[in-house]
Amino acid sequence: MIEAEATFDGTFPFAPRFSSAPGFRMHYVDEGPDDGEPVLCLHGEPTWGYLFRHLVPVLSQTHRVIVPDHMGFGKSETPEGRSYWLQDHIDNLERFVLALDLGNITLVMHDFGGPAGMGLAARQPQRIRRIISANGPTPFGHADLPERLSANAQLSPWFRWIVQAHAGGVLRSVLGQLGFNILSTLKLNGFENNAVITDAWLSAYGAPFSNPAECLGAIGWAEGFALGTHQVEQPSPAAIEIIRDKPALAIWGEADRTLHAEHFLPMSSELFPRAPIERLKGVGHYCFEDTPDVVAALIRDFIRRS
Structure with missing residues (x-):
């Protein structure tokens, strides 16, 4: 766990806040007007x-950005003694949202923030206003999800490594040293913008895994x-009807080597057939790092329009 006041040479200048609602000390940023419509950003x-x-x-x-x-x-x-499966993260997220009593939420989801956020939407559909996925899957009652995951895993260096490392008994030992091999892990997933790499940047991404x-x-x-x-939350028919009527936007870096657009963008199109899709050429899995200004502008403008 990073020190609460760490700013990494001023690159993360936001006041730290903490909630105990999920049963552990959960850190969050809460910036913007207190009465602003909340934007909930979920990392992976x-x-x-x-x-x-x-x-x-x-x-x-x-907006109130959380x-x-x-x-x-x-x-x-x-915490020790806890499991770290998808359903646990959904549980934690729901408790966090209920504790803050958030409503009219705009979800901004990246990587496994996608299934975590859609799990929240399945449980609390009435609290969601908009859904924005940025290189993040949006599983929501898709019966063919196992087939999509399997097909994607055959192309993804990251998922191939997971399977091989687990079979070879080295997954825990390698990822247990993530603080030292963070850059190679990010590159394996599809990080393209080498110009952003600084000592502060490396420290920020490596520090949680000391x-x-x-x-x-x-x-x-x-x-x-x-x-x-991992168990994907299964929405009720009523939740599907509520969510599919929400404004939605999909942003996808086409150089993503972990989550291939051909397998995951159709999920968004099926759920939100009228939703715009922004495909970013030359942008990798970490689109918020590869082209932050473009992604921020797309999200800001979409929220204004909808």
Whole structure:
């Protein structure tokens, strides 16, 4: 867990806040007017709220921007004796949202923030106003999800590595040293913008994983895929009807080598057939790092229009 006041040479200047509602010390950023419509930004693997550091100042001029760190990531606690499967992260997120009593939420989701956010939407559809996925899957009652995941895993270096490392018994030991191999992990997933790499940047992404005990979140997400223990939330027919009528936007970096557009963008199109899709050439999996200004502008303008 990173020190609460750490700003990484001023690149993450937001006041730290904490909630105990999920049963552990969950860190979150809360910027913008208190009465502003909330934008809930959900990160994935192996990142944290730092991923959204360029988006927060853009949206917080008019909206209340809330950026939690999932259990085992960022400035949040990494408790022992807890499981780190998808359903656990959905549980934590729901408790967090209910504790803050958030409504009219605009979801901004990246990587496994997608299934976590859609899990929240399945449980609390009446609290969601808009859905924005940026290189993040939006599973929501898709019967063919296992086939999509399997087809994608055959193309993805990251998922192929997970399967091989788990079979070889080295997944936990390698990811247990994530603080030292963070850059190679990000590159394996499809990080393209080398110009952004600085000592502060490397420190920000490596610091949450300073020892094996702090890597349980990252290990859990990968191990859950290998074991098949992640459970996608199944929405009720009523939840599907509510959510499919919401304004939605999909943003996808086409150079993503972890989540291929051909397998995951159709999920968004099927759920939101009228939703715009912005495909970004030359942009990798971490679109918020590769082209932050473009992504922030797309999100800001979409929120204004809808």
